[in-house]
Amino acid sequence: MDGRKLVRMANDIAAFFAAEPERKVALDGIASHLRRFWEPRMRREILALLDQGGEGMSEHVRDALRAHRRALEPAAR
Amino acid sequence: MYSNKVQDFGTPARGADATVSLQIDGTPVTVPAGTSLLRAAAEAGVRIPKLCATDSLEAFGSCRLCVVEVEARKGFPASCTTPCESGMKVTTQSKKLGDLRRSVMELYISDHPLDCLTCPANGNCELQDMAGVTGLREVRYGYAGANHLQGTKDTSNPYFTFDPTKCIVCSRCVRACDEVQGTFALTVQGRGFDSKIAAGPTDFLDSECVSCGACVQACPTATLMEKSIVEQGQPDHAVVTTCAYCGVGCSFRAEMKGAEVVRMVPHKDGKANHGHSCVKGRFAWGYATHPDRLKKPMIRSKITDPWREVTWDEAIAHAAGEIRRIQAKYGTASVGGITSSRCTNEETYLVQKLVRAAFGNNNVDTCARVCHSPTGYGLKTTLGESAGTQDFDSVEHADCIVVIGANPTDGHPVFASRMKQRLRAGASLIVIDPRRIDLVESPHVRAAFHLQLKPGANVAVLNALAHVVVTEGLADESYVRERCDLAEYEKWRAFVALPKNSPEALEAATGVPAAAIRGAARLYATAGNGAIYYGLGVTEHSQGSTTVMAIANLAMVTGNIGRPGVGVNPLRGQNNVQGSCDMGSFPHELPGYRHVSDPAVRELFGKAWGVTIQDEPGLRIPNMFDAAIDGSFKALYVQGEDIAQSDPDTKHVQKALESLECLIVQDIFLNETAKYAHVLLPGSSFLEKDGTFTNAERRISRVRRVMPPLAGLADWEVTQALANALGQPMRYAHPAEIMAEIAALTPTFHGVTYDKLDRLGSIQWPCNDTAPAGTPVMHEQQFVRGKGRFVITDYLATDERTSRRFPLILTTGRILSQYNVGAQTRRTANTVWHERDVLEIHPHDAEQRGIRDGDTVALQSRKGETTLRAVVTERMQPGVVYTTFHHPESGVNVVTTENSDWATNCPEYKVTAVQVVAHVARSDWQRSFDQVADQQEALLPKSALLGGAPGEGR
Numbered sequence A: 001m002d003g004r005k006l007v008r009m010a011n012d013i014a015a016f017f018a019a020e021p022e023r024k025v026a027l028d029g030i031a032s033h034l035r036r037f038w039e040p041r042m043r044r045e046i047l048a049l050l051d052q053g054g055e056g057m058s059e060h061v062r063d064a065l066r067a068h069r070r071a072l073e074p075a076a077r
Numbered sequence B: 001m002y003s004n005k006v007q008d009f010g011t012p013a014r015g016a017d018a019t020v021s022l023q024i025d026g027t028p029v030t031v032p033a034g035t036s037l038l039r040a041a042a043e044a045g046v047r048i049p050k051l052c053a054t055d056s057l058e059a060f061g062s063c064r065l066c067v068v069e070v071e072a073r074k075g076f077p078a079s080c081t082t083p084c085e086s087g088m089k090v091t092t093q094s095k096k097l098g099d100l101r102r103s104v105m106e107l108y109i110s111d112h113p114l115d116c117l118t119c120p121a122n123g124n125c126e127l128q129d130m131a132g133v134t135g136l137r138e139v140r141y142g143y144a145g146a147n148h149l150q151g152t153k154d155t156s157n158p159y160f161t162f163d164p165t166k167c168i169v170c171s172r173c174v175r176a177c178d179e180v181q182g183t184f185a186l187t188v189q190g191r192g193f194d195s196k197i198a199a200g201p202t203d204f205l206d207s208e209c210v211s212c213g214a215c216v217q218a219c220p221t222a223t224l225m226e227k228s229i230v231e232q233g234q235p236d237h238a239v240v241t242t243c244a245y246c247g248v249g250c251s252f253r254a255e256m257k258g259a260e261v262v263r264m265v266p267h268k269d270g271k272a273n274h275g276h277s278c279v280k281g282r283f284a285w286g287y288a289t290h291p292d293r294l295k296k297p298m299i300r301s302k303i304t305d306p307w308r309e310v311t312w313d314e315a316i317a318h319a320a321g322e323i324r325r326i327q328a329k330y331g332t333a334s335v336g337g338i339t340s341s342r343c344t345n346e347e348t349y350l351v352q353k354l355v356r357a358a359f360g361n362n363n364v365d366t367c368a369r370v371c372h373s374p375t376g377y378g379l380k381t382t383l384g385e386s387a388g389t390q391d392f393d394s395v396e397h398a399d400c401i402v403v404i405g406a407n408p409t410d411g412h413p414v415f416a417s418r419m420k421q422r423l424r425a426g427a428s429l430i431v432i433d434p435r436r437i438d439l440v441e442s443p444h445v446r447a448a449f450h451l452q453l454k455p456g457a458n459v460a461v462l463n464a465l466a467h468v469v470v471t472e473g474l475a476d477e478s479y480v481r482e483r484c485d486l487a488e489y490e491k492w493r494a495f496v497a498l499p500k501n502s503p504e505a506l507e508a509a510t511g512v513p514a515a516a517i518r519g520a521a522r523l524y525a526t527a528g529n530g531a532i533y534y535g536l537g538v539t540e541h542s543q544g545s546t547t548v549m550a551i552a553n554l555a556m557v558t559g560n561i562g563r564p565g566v567g568v569n570p571l572r573g574q575n576n577v578q579g580s581c582d583m584g585s586f587p588h589e590l591p592g593y594r595h596v597s598d599p600a601v602r603e604l605f606g607k608a609w610g611v612t613i614q615d616e617p618g619l620r621i622p623n624m625f626d627a628a629i630d631g632s633f634k635a636l637y638v639q640g641e642d643i644a645q646s647d648p649d650t651k652h653v654q655k656a657l658e659s660l661e662c663l664i665v666q667d668i669f670l671n672e673t674a675k676y677a678h679v680l681l682p683g684s685s686f687l688e689k690d691g692t693f694t695n696a697e698r699r700i701s702r703v704r705r706v707m708p709p710l711a712g713l714a715d716w717e718v719t720q721a722l723a724n725a726l727g728q729p730m731r732y733a734h735p736a737e738i739m740a741e742i743a744a745l746t747p748t749f750h751g752v753t754y755d756k757l758d759r760l761g762s763i764q765w766p767c768n769d770t771a772p773a774g775t776p777v778m779h780e781q782q783f784v785r786g787k788g789r790f791v792i793t794d795y796l797a798t799d800e801r802t803s804r805r806f807p808l809i810l811t812t813g814r815i816l817s818q819y820n821v822g823a824q825t826r827r828t829a830n831t832v833w834h835e836r837d838v839l840e841i842h843p844h845d846a847e848q849r850g851i852r853d854g855d856t857v858a859l860q861s862r863k864g865e866t867t868l869r870a871v872v873t874e875r876m877q878p879g880v881v882y883t884t885f886h887h888p889e890s891g892v893n894v895v896t897t898e899n900s901d902w903a904t905n906c907p908e909y910k911v912t913a914v915q916v917v918a919h920v921a922r923s924d925w926q927r928s929f930d931q932v933a934d935q936q937e938a939l940l941p942k943s944a945l946l947g948g949a950p951g952e953g954r
């Protein structure tokens, strides 16, 4: 998948939740959105991008991915 | 005119609770107060002769044929204009009344051609009938006096003729155009004997007429007559069905001669349209038998190979074989399907079942992805259900109507007529739109506020409106306390009250004067019933879902949800957008909007289908394209959609389609997507199959087959065959059985059956034990999610910015006479109104660029370039240009970008930074489009088309 696009989509999601006054609620919201709407290969890829340094990712995206990594990692098939 | 088989009660029904009792010809009758004598008699089975009255219009009292006698009253009152009163004793037939009526008829007939036997209305003409029932035997004045028999016929409208020699000047047409349609295109010119009906300065085509057909229905004679009836004669039977165009979902009588449609007439008892229609549903159905219709299944190995006609069995076996081959090679998740909002509920249900059960993944999506997916997300999050809150009739009780990012007179014309009736009766109107849409100012309708915002600033405007409501003490606090989650409310309230959300602070972003926003907010919050209607101008933005939630916030904080007259109403684009979403077409939801991660729901469906349902969400359409280019997605089954034309960033879509090893396209025409296909399965039109559509008000209506499927199979039968070939048994004998399965598995549909639909006409879901006849207004006692949830909706400008190179903003949309990608309407006479897509541009921007009205211009964005004809108009604000996407060769989506809604990936069609330059040559993309079109046409065997050679009559 186009990594640049995935990062951009994740940033857009994070930008919405960033308006939430409590940071934890915002990070939970971002992660839950990714979990509920992103197909496994997209989640796998965004996590891989994070591991490669997370270029272009907003702070919120990085923190949400880190905080919820287990839940976001698709089961191996 | 309606065929004679439909009873005409003469004047409209009255809804009053109070009743009055009287006697008509000695029979006691009781009717709602305000009912006319004419209607009361008709309801009691007594037919009083009439000509100028019809039950779609208020009585006018001009012909004097309906005169009656009322005991103890002098004279002979017209029964159409006389309301029933308690204790009245009415006589409808007497010698004197007979004489009076005969002399009226004598006058009419002395000035009427006597060519009844060859007249197209023969057998269905009220004048002829009245001559019969009044017992007219002679015309004492003779036929030689002054008359109107020399008038010339106006045949300018492609669908109906106007023959003034047959006109009796009853003005039913004029009143239909005014009262029902609200266009005010017709007038009665002159007085007395000289009076005549006129449309515009010259003829119908040149007038304001929008060809809705209301006047034609209302005309009691052959004066206004469908050309199809002139050519084919009167129908022999009629079948009630549902329009396959827009989300209004009008009910129609398909009037037939054998298996041939001779006309479509809006159904009086249709609850979405109450007997009204627009030019598309009423007249533009000829595409169903257009020569371009595909009638043979075809396959090929490469998209550069000629198509090979095969039998259905071969085509299905080949498609199934390819799916399995690809899955074996690239994995279960390498294939997927797309359902269509133009297909029935039963068909979309089957496609998602095929994907989930036979493909074994959740890679199913639908065209709502590119239109109303933010509605699903936004309304589910705030209110708890992914659907509009009201029925259309609710608008009758609205005091203030807010229209945001919708152009109902073009996109949802029949509902627009209803809305205009309410506006003429006194409701106030707020329009929030970058363009001066027709509603802003049309005959007898004028918006109190037109907030002409910059494209992309919806959230800013809605936050500013909410800011005014909460800071000026206009919030309905008691409603909020009772109905909404208070913690979320407090958070939201603090957010919108921030100074940054004031109309003044946002003025630069919105481009709307703060005073106008303040005025509009006060009006909406204090008018009584405030009702919000919105369209794709809300959803097709990078903040589409945020905007939907901002709308819900605004409605909740003013207490405007949960009763008639209020609500949040998405105006759906295509006929079955609501239905296709309801049926589990989204990759993360099973039917009834239940997430695939819910084990109980998976268990329910898994058991019923005999499979294990995957618990991970599948790919959305744009993700499918990216995965295809990436090499992990290899086969796609597309039913009834044209993603190559409708989706943004065409070049990217084309590249994705070219990357597939197997593209299976099921459609009635060789559409743009089919040019990249390996398997072509001919589709069936709405006239050729049974099923149901669900309109924008959650109304489920029957689609009924009136002719056999042209290629032998209805669409649901094709999906079923494909499932069987893949080893997933489907054994439905009729779509009613599919609906039974849907109802069994979906709580909001538990009470829906075909029998009940036949009985009630239509049903608004939720329909179950608590609401056996359906639910017109939702969230009445409480919100579906329990407490209504306020969501913080921060305004974020789109990434798509204007620059020196691309200084203008392009926004795209639709027009009345064409529909979506135009595959259907382009193949009808509707092209007289819209031969090509044009670019609307403000005079100032045009002048700066040396562009004159009618010039061909190049439209360029960061993504691509195309050429269009310019229309210079003040409807646009400076800096914004507008076009439509009804014609593939215009290539509008070559220009649009990959930007999309953060929550749903709904594309941002409404904001693209562009430049417009004077130009003459076609763009590179258009030249390659022409080339592909020619190539693909050459690869298509003529015998696969209904009419032989492709492209005829286009």
Ligand code: SF4
Pocket (backbone or CB within 6 Å): B166, B167, B168, B169, B170, B171, B172, B173, B174, B197, B218, B219, B220, B221, B223, B224
């Ligand atoms: S055109 Fe028909 S409806 Fe109109 S005034 Fe003439 S007869 Fe009546």
Ligand code: SF4
Pocket (backbone or CB within 6 Å): B173, B176, B177, B181, B183, B184, B185, B186, B199, B208, B209, B210, B211, B212, B213, B214, B215, B216
């Ligand atoms: S077709 Fe409709 S818009 Fe045109 S004149 Fe008749 S009623 Fe008016």
Ligand code: SF4
Pocket (backbone or CB within 6 Å): B243, B244, B245, B246, B247, B248, B249, B250, B273, B277, B278, B279, B280, B281, B282, B412, B413, B414, B415
């Ligand atoms: S296109 Fe829409 S408004 Fe027009 S007839 Fe069909 S359903 Fe009704």
Ligand code: FES
Pocket (backbone or CB within 6 Å): B049, B050, B051, B052, B053, B060, B061, B062, B063, B064, B065, B066, B067, B078, B079, B080, B081
């Ligand atoms: S029908 Fe009553 S006056 Fe014409």
